[in-house]
Amino acid sequence: xxxxxxxxxxxxxxxxxxxxxxxxxxxxxxxxxxxxxxxxxxxxxxxxxxxxxxxxxxxxxxxxxxxxxxxxxxxxxxxxxxxxxxxxxxxxxxxxxxxxxxxxxxxxxxxx
Amino acid sequence: xxxxxxxxxxxxxxxxxxxxxxxxxxxxxxxxxxxxxxxxxxxxxxxxxxxxxxxxxxxxxxxxxxxxxxxxxxxxxxxxxxxxxxxxxxxxxxxxxxxxxxxxxxxxxxxxxx
Numbered sequence: 126x127x128x129x130x131x132x133x134x135x136x137x138x139x140x141x142x143x144x145x146x147x148x149x150x151x152x153x154x155x156x157x158x159x160x161x162x163x164x165x166x167x168x169x170x171x172x173x174x175x176x177x178x179x180x181x182x183x184x185x186x187x188x189x190x191x192x193x194x195x196x197x198x199x200x201x202x203x204x205x206x207x208x209x210x211x212x213x214x215x216x217x218x219x220x221x222x223x224x225x226x227x228x229x230x231x232x233x234x235x236x237x
Numbered sequence: 238x239x240x241x242x243x244x245x246x247x248x249x250x251x252x253x254x255x256x257x258x259x260x261x262x263x264x265x266x267x268x269x270x271x272x273x274x275x276x277x278x279x280x281x282x283x284x285x286x287x288x289x290x291x292x293x294x295x296x297x298x299x300x301x302x303x304x305x306x307x308x309x310x311x312x313x314x315x316x317x318x319x320x321x322x323x324x325x326x327x328x329x330x331x332x333x334x335x336x337x338x339x340x341x342x343x344x345x346x347x348x349x350x351x
Contacts, residue, residue: 157338168241168327168342169280214279218338224295225270225329225340227279 135232144202146231148215151196155217158191159225160200163212172200172213202233210235239263243328243343250318250350258313258346260328267333269311270295270340271303273324280327286311287333318350 138144150158156177161169175182175189175198182189188201198215212230244259262269270285272295282295286305300322302314311330315322325347331340 159338166345168329168344169340170342171339174338224282224285225338226282226296227272229279230277 137234137236138205139236140205140207142205144205144209144233146200146213146233148198148228149196150198150217152217153196157218158198159216159218160189161214161216163214169214205235207235209233241328241330241341241343243346245346246344247347250348252318252320252350254318256315256318258326260311260313260343261309262330263309264330264341265308266330268331269305270329271313272327272329273297274327275324283313320350322348323350324348
């Protein structure tokens with residue numbers, strides 16, 4: 126079946142350091158792998174996605190890496206700021222459907 | 238633009254009651270979907286729709302019904318509420334097939350069933 130899971134439930138990072146959030150997936154047929162950010166009391170917010178035929182994609186302060194050999198996805202946040210405190214979810218979907226399957230989430234906390 | 242609007246924001250139901258959670262989007266998105274999020278958990282897909290008149294089941298559809306009579310609206314109906322349906326419900330919309338993976342989420346409806 127489809128599943129997307131995360132290695133660690135919590136991550137504490139010093140402000141200014143880089144954060145790396147990891148995710149394992151099992152469905153090799155996915156077209157997109159996606160990262161969402163969810164702040165307390167709010168709905169998830171899209172951060173970045175990567176197509177399955179790519180291995181790296183960069184955005185503003187974020188980089189997503191996809192390793193299809195070991196079915197691993199990671200989100201790197203450069204120069205982590207207090208505003209990055211949130212729960213981060215990896216997810217996957219198929220371009221032919223609106224289904225997005227979410228992982229269980231990693232809570233990122235920032236130490237001053 | 239309002240984006241994705243969910244109503245109500247909070248609701249308390251008694252076991253056995255029925256109700257409808259409303260979701261509306263003003264972005265002319267083809268795809269809409271409903272998720273539930275339990276404490277400390279990820280989001281699980283309940284039902285989804287790829288266009289008006291078309292709906293399909295997600296991971297946890299039991300106890301819920303949906304319909305999509307217009308592009309804008311995608312209501313979620315609880316037929317007979319149970320305590321296990323206590324959760325936060327999120328509605329989402331996205332552009333459609335071949336137009337990327339970004340989904341836009343509403344602010345959620347916090348439902349308590351007593």
